[in-house]
Amino acid sequence: MERIMDHLAHERSKAQFSVEEMKIIWAGSLHAFQVSDRIARLVASDPGFRKDNRAVLSRKELFKSALRKAAYVWKRINELALSEEEASWLRFYVDELAYAYIHWGMFVPAIKGSATEEQQQKWLPLANNMQIIGTYAQTELGHGSNVRGLETTATFDQETDEFIIHSPTLTSSKWWPGGLGKVATHAVVYARLITDGQDYGVHGFLVQIRSLDDHFPLPGVTVGDIGMKFGSGAFNSIDNGFLRFNHVRIPRNQMLMKVSRVTRQGKYVESNVPKQLLYGAMVYVRQIIVADASIALSRAVCIATRYSAVRRQFGPPHEDENGKGVETQVIDYKTQQSRLFPLLASAYAFRFVGEWLKWLYTDLIQKLEANDFSTLPEAHACTAGLKSLTTSAAADGIKECWKLCGGHGYLSSSGLPELYAAFVPACTYEGDNIVLLLQVSRFLMKTISQLQTGKKPIGTTAYMAHVEHLIQCRCTVQKAEDWLNPSVILEAFEARAIRLSVACAENLTKFATPLQGFSELSPDLVEAAVAHCQLIVVSKFIEKLQQNIEGNGVKQQLETLCNIYCLNLIHKHLGDFLSTGSISPKQASLASDQLRSRYSKLRSNVIALVDAFNYTDHFLGSVLGRYDGNVYPKLYEEAWKDPLNDSIVPDGYHEYIQPLLKQQLQNARL
Ligand SMILES: CCCCCCCCCCCCCCCCCCC/C=C/C(=O)SCCNC(=O)CCNC(=O)[C@H](O)C(C)(C)COP(=O)(O)OP(=O)(O)OC[C@H]1O[C@@H](n2cnc3c(N)ncnc32)[C@H](O)[C@@H]1OP(=O)(O)O
Numbered sequence: 001m002e003r004i005m006d007h008l009a010h011e012r013s014k015a016q017f018s019v020e021e022m023k024i025i026w027a028g029s030l031h032a033f034q035v036s037d038r039i040a041r042l043v044a045s046d047p048g049f050r051k052d053n054r055a056v057l058s059r060k061e062l063f064k065s066a067l068r069k070a071a072y073v074w075k076r077i078n079e080l081a082l083s084e085e086e087a088s089w090l091r092f093y094v095d096e097l098a099y100a101y102i103h104w105g106m107f108v109p110a111i112k113g114s115a116t117e118e119q120q121q122k123w124l125p126l127a128n129n130m131q132i133i134g135t136y137a138q139t140e141l142g143h144g145s146n147v148r149g150l151e152t153t154a155t156f157d158q159e160t161d162e163f164i165i166h167s168p169t170l171t172s173s174k175w176w177p178g179g180l181g182k183v184a185t186h187a188v189v190y191a192r193l194i195t196d197g198q199d200y201g202v203h204g205f206l207v208q209i210r211s212l213d214d215h216f217p218l219p220g221v222t223v224g225d226i227g228m229k230f231g232s233g234a235f236n237s238i239d240n241g242f243l244r245f246n247h248v249r250i251p252r253n254q255m256l257m258k259v260s261r262v263t264r265q266g267k268y269v270e271s272n273v274p275k276q277l278l279y280g281a282m283v284y285v286r287q288i289i290v291a292d293a294s295i296a297l298s299r300a301v302c303i304a305t306r307y308s309a310v311r312r313q314f315g316p317p318h319e320d321e322n323g324k325g326v327e328t329q330v331i332d333y334k335t336q337q338s339r340l341f342p343l344l345a346s347a348y349a350f351r352f353v354g355e356w357l358k359w360l361y362t363d364l365i366q367k368l369e370a371n372d373f374s375t376l377p378e379a380h381a382c383t384a385g386l387k388s389l390t391t392s393a394a395a396d397g398i399k400e401c402w403k404l405c406g407g408h409g410y411l412s413s414s415g416l417p418e419l420y421a422a423f424v425p426a427c428t429y430e431g432d433n434i435v436l437l438l439q440v441s442r443f444l445m446k447t448i449s450q451l452q453t454g455k456k457p458i459g460t461t462a463y464m465a466h467v468e469h470l471i472q473c474r475c476t477v478q479k480a481e482d483w484l485n486p487s488v489i490l491e492a493f494e495a496r497a498i499r500l501s502v503a504c505a506e507n508l509t510k511f512a513t514p515l516q517g518f519s520e521l522s523p524d525l526v527e528a529a530v531a532h533c534q535l536i537v538v539s540k541f542i543e544k545l546q547q548n549i550e551g552n553g554v555k556q557q558l559e560t561l562c563n564i565y566c567l568n569l570i571h572k573h574l575g576d577f578l579s580t581g582s583i584s585p586k587q588a589s590l591a592s593d594q595l596r597s598r599y600s601k602l603r604s605n606v607i608a609l610v611d612a613f614n615y616t617d618h619f620l621g622s623v624l625g626r627y628d629g630n631v632y633p634k635l636y637e638e639a640w641k642d643p644l645n646d647s648i649v650p651d652g653y654h655e656y657i658q659p660l661l662k663q664q665l666q667n668a669r670l
């Protein structure tokens with residue numbers, strides 16, 4: 001036991017940088033670190049936030065436990081008078097999916113984004129004080145991605161000055177909204193607005209669905225839970241629900257009227273605000289999900305890295321620091337490093353791009369408030385694309401971390417199966433990842449077509465202004481060290497991205513209609529979108545390194561991580577880089593050499609780099625990822641805690657095992 005604990009201490013002693021300073025970089029600022037650290041400890045030390053029994057709870061117990069925690073979170077937020085910033089750290093560290101996510105993450109933002117000032121004054125205080133609990137009811141049984149295809153209707157009745165909300169078909173049943181099944185009292189419902197016999201398309205409406213007195217559904221409302229979801233624990237603590245309306249009436253002023261409104265006479269009037277603002281809550285949550293992706297991935301990487309340093313298999317016996325013969329730490333296998341270290345680098349890369357995206361979103365909101373809508377298309381493309389890129393990579397990465405831990409990774413007590421089950425739907429919710437990448441490609445094709453009109457591309461597409469150069473430039477790498485030059489890396493990624501986009505744009509012209517072209521070329525368009533989004537992540541990592549980064553050795557570690565992130569992408573997408581001529585086969589081989597050498601450089605720092613995430617053992621929820629590395633005794637302890645081990649002879653023995661054994665024994669004797 002002693003020896004295992006020593007392993008991580010020895011690993012920590014090898015670090016070549018200041019972990020404390022890196023913690024500040026990871027958190028974003030000294031202030032963010034202090035707040036996050038305080039809240040993490042507060043959660044870890046409070047038995048009310050215990051979560052180690054989740055895997056063995058039944059659905060009903062799990063759901064009730066999530067209700068209890070959500071109520072307790074709310075109580076603590078009020079008792080401690082936590083700020084919004086502190087409350088959102090609390091959400092991370094409590095780590096229990098509950099209706100409150102949708103209430104705060106979607107219902108409230110939808111009201112803020114799509115309701116008029118007057119409507120906000122009425123509804124926000126109720127929602128902010130949790131006098132009502134809301135959900136976001138957009139998706140239907142028949143349509144999720146295709147929002148324009150929603151079928152629920154909201155028909156204006158001029159006589160009574162009301163909208164009649166109705167589900168005309170089975171497929172129009174709302175399906176999936178979180179918190180809807182059993183909890184929400186209200187919903188922002190997306191429905192086709194019909195007035196004067198004309199269909200004006202999808203709009204948002206605020207609809208009460210349950211009584212505030214006895215919680216029963218209101219007349220005309222049929223509502224329930226859609227059933228168990230993938231994995232134990234995870235999303236099963238949330239009541240994703242179905243909802244049907246049978247001619248439910250709501251006052252006219254419960255249509256969210258910032259984008260357009262219906263007058264008392266039933267006239268449809270558009271405002272000067274773009275209709276896309278109706279989708280504003282999705283833009284908001286997509287940027288939060290990018291931050292969530294870095295948290296989820298870093299959590300898995302922390303577990304897999306610590307365990308890989310503790311775990312030993314095979315090897316020429318080495319001598320440990322006490323001169324004893326020991327097997328090889330699995331982290332020293334180059335295959336383990338080539339699977340794990342790029343994930344560690346990705347966690348940092350996603351953290352920094354998430355930070356930037358938060359800035360972009362804040363800037364967008366300030367501009368929208370000043371009636372400047374110019375950056376909305378870019379914000380939509382960036383949030384959609386980065387949500388897609390980071391969630392796909394994080395979900396795959398969590399699964400890889402579980403495999404990196406061998407058999408023990410499959411144990412619930414590793415924390416990895418539940419983390420995977422809880423995170424993988426992020427590839428689907430808030431927009432299916434492929435559908436979102438197609439949105440990015442649409443934006444890219446539009447930007448390219450505008451180049452011909454002389455319109456200067458801005459923001460993340462600014463590189464497209466150098467299209468002539470990027471189409472014909474040649475990578476200058478001659479030796480492996482040249483790949484450490486950020487401008488060389490950046491140019492290779494820009495060349496690959498623009499060449500893929502331009503090829504798509506050229507191919508699109510070969511089809512009879514743009515629609516046909518988009519449909520036929522969609523796999524290529526998705527690849528072009530991925531290349532563009534990866535370029536954003538790469539460029540934001542490089543920009544981060546150009547900032548004033550303090551702390552002994554911190555910048556050097558980040559440079560190594562950045563190199564690994566970029567070179568591993570080149571390695572994985574070699575086909576793109578070679579087929580577009582962005583790099584040559586020889587340069588590809590030099591990139592692989594450099595990547596291997598970066599792994600060796602990083603090796604002695606990896607435990608300290610995951611320590612810099614500053615995750616408590618409570619948050620990690622993993623025996624394999626424990627800070628002290630004391631894995632085996634704790635695994636043994638955990639095994640004993642399983643309910644199956646409550647009795648020596650299992651339930652069912654007398655009914656099913658004993659008779660079977662007796663029968664076999666008798667058969668043998670006959
Ligand atoms: C105990 C714990 C207590 C905790 C305490 C509380 C703390 C809580 C904090 C909050 C945390 C939140 C965390 C989040 C957790 C997440 C939980 C999961 C919840 C899941 C919810 C959902 O899934 S909601 C449903 C989401 N649905 C989708 O995403 C659907 C995807 N489809 C679409 O978005 C669209 O239909 C489309 C974009 C794919 C196509 O739309 P449409 O056909 O109308 O458009 P066009 O393609 O014709 O485009 C028209 C034009 O508009 C542009 N555009 C499209 N979308 C947008 C947009 N969103 N914004 C701006 N612009 C947009 C498009 O590009 C076109 O532009 P052109 O210029 O014409 O090309």
Ligand SMILES: Cc1cc2nc3c(=O)[nH]c(=O)nc-3n(C[C@H](O)[C@H](O)[C@H](O)COP(=O)(O)OP(=O)(O)OC[C@H]3O[C@@H](n4cnc5c(N)ncnc54)[C@H](O)[C@@H]3O)c2cc1C
Pocket residue numbers: 102136137138139142143144145146175176177178235240425428429430431432433434435438522
């Ligand atoms: C855990 C969870 C929570 C959710 N919470 C909510 C919520 O609170 N509120 C809410 O309203 N919704 C919620 N949703 C629903 C979610 O937003 C939708 O599932 C999501 O938008 C995807 O839509 P879909 O299910 O219709 O998938 P589909 O669009 O049917 O996708 C099926 C397949 O078709 C492909 N596809 C679809 N369209 C295209 C296209 N144009 N081109 C190429 N391929 C295409 C997709 O890539 C996918 O492979 C939740 C979903 C989950 C899983």
